[in-house]
Amino acid sequence: MNIQMVDLIGQYNNIKNEIDHSIQEVLCTATFINGPAVKKFADRLASYNKCNYVIPCANGTDALQIAMMALGLCQGDEVLVPVHTYVATAEAIALLGLEPVFVDVDPDLFTIDLNNIEDKISPNTKAIVPVHLYGQCANMEDILMIAEKYNLYVIEDAAQAIGADYEFTDGRVMKAGTMGNIGCTSFFPSKNLGCYGDGGALLMNNEKLAEKARMIAGHGQKKKYHHEVVGCNSRLDSIQAAILNVKLPLLDKYNKTRGNVAKRYDKALGDILGIKTPKRAVYSTHVYHQYTLKVEGVDRDQLKEKLYSKGVPSMVYYPVPLHLQKAYIKDGYGMGSFPITEHLSNVVLSLPIHTEMNIAQQDYIIESVINAIKELS
Ligand SMILES: *Cc1c(COP(=O)(O)O)cnc(C)c1O
16 A cells, blocks of 8 residues: 555646646746736635735745744844744744744643743743644634733744634634734645645734735835845745645645544544544644654654554654754753653654545554554553
8 A cells, every 4th residue: 555644646636637727827927926826825815814914935934034024023032932843933033143942842732831931031032933733723822811911922833734723712713823913834845735846924914014024025125126124035936826726725625634534543543552642722623734643652663663664654743852953952951951842752653644545545554553553562
């Protein structure tokens, strides 16, 4: 059986006509940069997310960087960020000369832990970047409360959670990436809404901020050849936008398909000793960018090996916590500084989950996991 973490070829084959046609339209009109497809996509993504402004850019990492530039963060400002995340979240902070201040995560939800967060806040703290890791929102209600109390900006890293819904205690429901000052997302091919190259976007509601972010993404100019601020060149190209215009209307269906796979995994693996299936937060839907087990009864790496030998790929997101990465080591942080993240880096294992998985493949994966754990126990 041929099983992959994601099946982008299978997905393309199912929407080939629409995609090819949409790309062809860009080719025939030679509107490669800032063409109508880009504008159309930005408008549609804004209405999908019920937010006022979407500013497309070149990738999710750029989106984070542009967000921090637009908010006027400057050298020395401290930014709170979960230590269990993809490097891009901290990279954008460090690249601007800001100080990433790492925070441990909830051991079951994998998102930023707010319990000791106030200890980390100093007079230099200017922002917090919650990451909606694996496809489920961080506790935004509490994050927004802390942000208000300490006057911090909130930049959501929604690269893995596009389409997830957050429910506040008063019943309001908002989309991942639209609750803070700015939300950032990525259209990297394997993301839930992926294009066929690099792509990203910023989501926001404030008009002034949107104007600034748009200006920064476009060489710091509002008027061509008149540069008001130092910006960068970060664009979503029209071919990628054309692809996203076909895929955006399918996003809810895709996320639902992922959810159905997750449900089958939950049911089949929920009672297996040695592994824990992912916990769902009460306040968020889960779009299962990853279906991530905690392997605590048997050796995670041995389980990964065994699965691999049966033709079942699996991945570790992420094997080395950020505070132990050479580029991000700093005084006062070392082994033992973030025990939960350190533990997670040894026990997390993500199973294949994507939009084209058939039942036979799911059953084979489930059976392989159960058998491998039996053999290792
Ligand atoms: C993918 C990802 C990014 C970066 O997106 P790129 O488009 O690859 O630059 C940022 N944060 C998280 C959590 C991601 O998963």
